[in-house]
Amino acid sequence: MIKKKLFKKNRKEKKNPGKILSKLISVKEKIQKKFREKFPKKKPRFHDANLHEKRYILRLAAMSFLMYLYIETFARATDGIFNGVMMLWKQPVVFLYNWLIIFATLTLTLLFRKRGFVTLLIMIVWGTLGTVNGCILIKRMTPFTLYDLQNLGDGLTLLTTYYSKLQIVLGAAALIIGGAIIVLYYISSYRWDNVNYKRSFAVVLISVAAAMGSTVGLIRLGTLSTFFGNLNYAYTDYGFPYCFINTSINKGISKPADYSKSSIQKILKKTKNGTDTTPTKKETDNTKPNIIVLQMESFAYAQDFHNIKVSNDPTPNFTKLMKDYTSGWFEVPACGAGTANTEFEVLTGISAKFFGPGEYPYKGKLREKTLESMAYVLKNSGYSTYAMHDHRALFYNRNEVYANLGFDSFTSAEYMNNIELTPTGWAQDKTMTGDIMDILTNTKNPSFMHIISVQGHGSYPTEQVFKDPYTTVTADNEETKWKYEYYVNETHQMDTFIGDLLSKIRKSGEPTIVLIYGDHIPALDVKSADYADGNLYQTRYVIWDNIGLSENDRKLYSYQAGAQLLKDAGLSHRGVIFDYQQSNSQKSSSYLSDQKTLAYDMLYGKDYVFGGKNPYKQTKMRMGYKDIEIDKIVKIGDDYYIKGKNFTERSKISMDGETLSTIYLSSTLLGLQEKIDPEDVDKLEVSQTDKKDDTILSTITSQEEL
Structure with missing residues (x-):
């Protein structure tokens, strides 16, 4: 009897979910009924596919045109509100091509009876992408790509980095209201009559084929490109839809058609070491020279610009270095932006052109996998490896990536003191001189x-900044004059930093090789006719040394720089890519394709290069080369203070992973303000934090040191 009652009870409980569902449906129907009473469904102007199909397609074409005009107008708003319209005048083919892409996506609505609702959804997608891109370009120089939203954490960081909490709340409220409107529109949208799905599918197929065919044709004609040396320029030259889709789909290194273990071994046999690629640690040889890679931000030789004239040479130190040491043109994968890809090439020997258009390995694969690099090769040769940057550690994810490239430590701006800023808010490079020499002479x-x-x-400011500049600029118009005058006077200070650093290295007696180069030309909207021989993807380089290297001027590709430095240091044929470059002529027809295959294998393949297993382990990289220490916590009155060593302006008192209100008093004293x-x-505890959003980079307790 008891079992029967229990069985009935359980059976009733199982029915409960069904009752809940039926109640929800009933509530939904009541809401829909009341909504219909107040807002009766009206038959739209276009509703019958037999009568209105052609006119509806024309409407889709007009909507596509207006949407694309909005996207480009917002993207170019910082340069002028009419620049979207001007694109139609100056770049009609590119404009119509991108219109065709949006139109092709809108033709998908023909496959649905609730066409108005589907059209709204597709327009919302394009409108949202265009709006996000426009908002981002107001705050930074790089346009919107899927890498910005690689995961939820990155997306939230992007929001908090560029917008206030109030703006984020208002945006969230707008999304909620928008969502409600979409639901109500779905309820009220009319279903089309007499939809001919075969005919609709044919229209979709033709529009998609036209878009794809136009893509192939325009790439062959050179109107479009599959390589983006500068994302901002690419989005401007080729349009948002094409660039966003291209950067979203074409990622990583494509798998070579003949990729196999035997093809890798065939390539390795072209190197001196052959298939013997297992990295081995060698005894430290203290007679080997220090190697410094000095990557100078947007550093170009002023005399290479044809659209300006300077009253004085802004870079006299660099000019003399070019005369006295190995120098030449430095071919880079970036133009006006893209620092991380230039340094990627220098450090790994792998061309950034092997990757998708506009792709940054630092934002993708290198966050999750180690890769053979100069740092790993030199660690195995007894070197200590250091990275240093007078800007945020989080920039290009360097705080994550450098551990996967073999660095022992990374000193970013958060671990530096006494940073002087330029008028536009960037750190002056002379900040790093003392730290560089400290490492060099004490290691x-x-x-x-x-x-x-x-x-x-x-x-670069479009008005006068320096009242008494080292050099003045003559140009065709005021805006160009002031932008270039600011730029060249900043390069003068950078040149002074270079001269001072080399002077100190020379006096120290430390045997050293220094590669100095510009990562790309400045973002000054430089035209080919206004720069050097017209190639915007080149800067100048110098290889300085105090060990007696012979001068050998020549053009150098940034991905070849690592192999050249290792050779100059007497460390030839170490590292697979570097060995290949030192063993083969770049005139060989398979020179680049072989390297691309090796790069694919090491990053995306099966590591056949190393016998099937990646030998490089992520380093236990420390943030900052100095030990940050807590000596003691003291109480004065009602306030607490932490005494220690090597605190910086980005040192924050923290507890349980949360930063507390802190006042920086000195490199040995922090005050708690709550x-x-x-x-x-x-x-x-004491944490080093990012200057923009207080992200914790590293933390020490009173029982340890960093």
């Missing part, structure tokens, strides 16, 4: 140092 092993400058970064429970004093 027992030879040092490999990768130094990334930031001082020359854009944008009340805490006396029992929690022992939990106080």
Whole structure:
């Protein structure tokens, strides 16, 4: 009897979900009925496919045109509100091609009876993408790609980096209201009559085929490109729809048609080491020179610009270096922006052109996988490896990526003191001189140092900034004059930093090789006719040394720089890519395709290069080369202070992973500016934080040092 009752009870419980569902349906029907009473469904003007199909397709064409005009107008708003219209006049083929892409997506509505609702959804997608891109371009120089939203965390960081909390809340409210409107529109949208799905599918097929065929044809004609050396320029030249789709779909290195274990071994046999690629640690040789890679932000030789004249040489140190040491043109994969791809090539020997258009390996694969690099090769040769950048550690994910490239430490701006800023807010490069020399003269092993400058970064003011400049600029118009005058006077300060650093290295007696180059030309909207021989993807380089290297001027590709430095240091044929470049002529027909195959294998393939297993382990990279220490926590009155060593302006007192209100008093003293429970004093820590959003980069407790 008891079992029967229990069985009936359980059976009733199982019915409950059905009752809940039926109640929800009933509520939905009541809401829909009341909505219909107040807003009766009206038959739209176009509703019958037999009568209105052609006119509806014309409407889709007009909507596509207006949507694309909005997207480009917003994207170019910082340069002028009529620039979207001007694109139609100046770039009619590109404009109509991108219109065709949007139109092709809108023709998908022909496959649905609720065409109005589907049209709304597709228009919302394009409108949202265009709006996000426009908002981002107001705040930064790089346009919107899917990499900005690689995961939820990155998306939230993007929002908090560029917008206030109030703006984010208002945006969220707008999304909620928009969602409600979409639901109501779905309820009220009319179903089309007499839909001929075969005819509709044919229209979709023809429009998609036209868009795809136009893509192939325009690429062959050179109107479009599959390589984006500068994302901002590419989006401007080729249009948002094409660039956004291209950067979203074409990612990574494509798999070579003949990729196999045997094809890899065939390539390896062209190198000196052959298939013996297992990296081995060698005894430290203290006679080997230090190697410094000095990547100068937007550093170009002023005399290479044909559209300006300077009263004085802004870079006298660099000019003399070019005369006295190995120098020449430095071919880079970037133009006006794209710093990370130039340094990627220098460090790994792999061309950024192997990847998708506008792709940054630092934002993708290198966040999850280690890769053979100069740092790993030199670590195995007894070197200590350091990276340094006078800007944010989070920029291009360097705080994550450098550990996958073999660096022992990374010192970013958050670990530096006494940073002087330029008028536009970038750190002056002279900030790093003392730290570079400190590492160089106090490291027992030879040092490999990768130094990334930031001082020359854009944008450049269009009005006068320097009242008494080192050099003045003559140009055709005021805007060009002031932008270039600001830029060349910043490069003068960067040149002074270079001269001062080399002077100190020379006096130290440390045997050293220094590669100095510009990562790309500045973002000054330079035209081919206004620069050097017309190639905008080149800067100048110098290889300075105090070990007696012979001068050998020549053009150098950035992906060949690592192999050249290793050879100059007497460390030839170490590392697979570097060995290949040193063993083969770049005139060989398979020179680049072989390297692309090796790169694919190491990053996306099966590691046949190393016998099937990647030998490089992520380093336990420390942030900052100095030990940050907590000596003691003291109480003065009602306030707590932490005494220690090597604190910086980005040092924050923290507890349980949360930063607390802190005042930086000196490199040895921090003050807590909020009340805490006396029992929690022992939990106080010191964290180094990002300057934009207080992201914690590293933390120490009173029992440890960083």
